[in-house]
Amino acid sequence: MAPPATPTRHRASRGWGSLAAFLAVTYGVAAVGALVSRDAGAVYRSLQRPAWAPPAWLFGPVWTVLYATIAIAAWLVWRHPDRPRVRRALTWWSVQLALNLVWTPLFFGAREYGLALLDIALLLAALGVTLVRFYRLNRTAAFLLVPYLLWVAFATALNAAVWQLNG
Numbered sequence: 197m198a199p200p201a202t203p204t205r206h207r208a209s210r211g212w213g214s215l216a217a218f219l220a221v222t223y224g225v226a227a228v229g230a231l232v233s234r235d236a237g238a239v240y241r242s243l244q245r246p247a248w249a250p251p252a253w254l255f256g257p258v259w260t261v262l263y264a265t266i267a268i269a270a271w272l273v274w275r276h277p278d279r280p281r282v283r284r285a286l287t288w289w290s291v292q293l294a295l296n297l298v299w300t301p302l303f304f305g306a307r308e309y310g311l312a313l314l315d316i317a318l319l320l321a322a323l324g325v326t327l328v329r330f331y332r333l334n335r336t337a338a339f340l341l342v343p344y345l346l347w348v349a350f351a352t353a354l355n356a357a358v359w360q361l362n363g
Contacts, residue, residue, distance in 0.1 A: 215271045222267035225297045226259060233304030240304075244361040249354055262347060265340040266293070272337040273330050285329035292326050295319035309359035316352045323348055 233239070237252045270289050276282050295318050303312035323345050331338035 214274055215268070218267040218271045218274070219264070222263045222270075222293065225293055226263050228297060229300035232301040236300070236304040239307070243358055246354070246357040246361070249357070258347060262344045266344055269330060269334075269337040269340040272334045272340070276333045278333065281329075281333060285326065285333055288322060288326040288329055292319055292322040295322055303355065309355065309363060313352070313355045313359050316348065316355050320345075320348050320352055 230236075240252045240255075266289075270286060273282055273285050273289070295315055299312055299315045299319065302308050302315055323341065327338050327341045327345060330341060
C-alpha cells in the first residue's frame with residue numbers, strides 16, 4: 197500500500213516529470229506541423245506578402261522559444277492546488293494548442309488562407325481566455341503567454357494580408 201499523499205509528495209508529483217510532459221506535448225504540436233508542411237519555407241517565400249512580413253528564417257527561432265514558454269506556463273498552472281480551476285484553465289490551454297496545430301496544415305499544406313485566418317482568429321480568442329484563466333492561478337504563467345499572444349496577433353494580421361494578396 198502506498199503511503200498517504202503529503203503536501204510535499206503532492207508537489208513532487210507536479211515536478212520535473214510533468215514539465216517534461218508539457219514540453220513533449222507542446223513540441224509534439226510543433227513536430228506535427230513541421231511534418232505536415234515540410235516545404236513551408238518555400239511556400240512562404242512563394243507568396244505575395246506585405247512589406248512588413250518577416251523573413252522565413254525568423255519563424256523557426258521564434259516558435260522554438262514560444263513553444264517553451266507555452267509549456268512552462270501550463271506547467272506552472274498545473275502545479276496550483278485548486279484542481280477544478282486548473283482543469284478549466286488547462287482545457288482552454290488544450291483548445292488553443294489544438295487550434296495552433298490545425299493552422300499550419302491549413303495554411304501551408306492546404307493553402308486555405310481564409311480557413312487558416314478563421315482558425316487563427318479562434319486561436320487568438322482561445323489564447324486570450326487561456327491567458328485570463330492562467331492569470332487567476334499564476335501570474336507568471338500568464339505573463340509567459342503574453343509574447344505568444346502578441347505573436348499570434350501579428351500572425352493573424354499577416355495571415356489576413358496573405359489571404360488578401362493571394363486569394
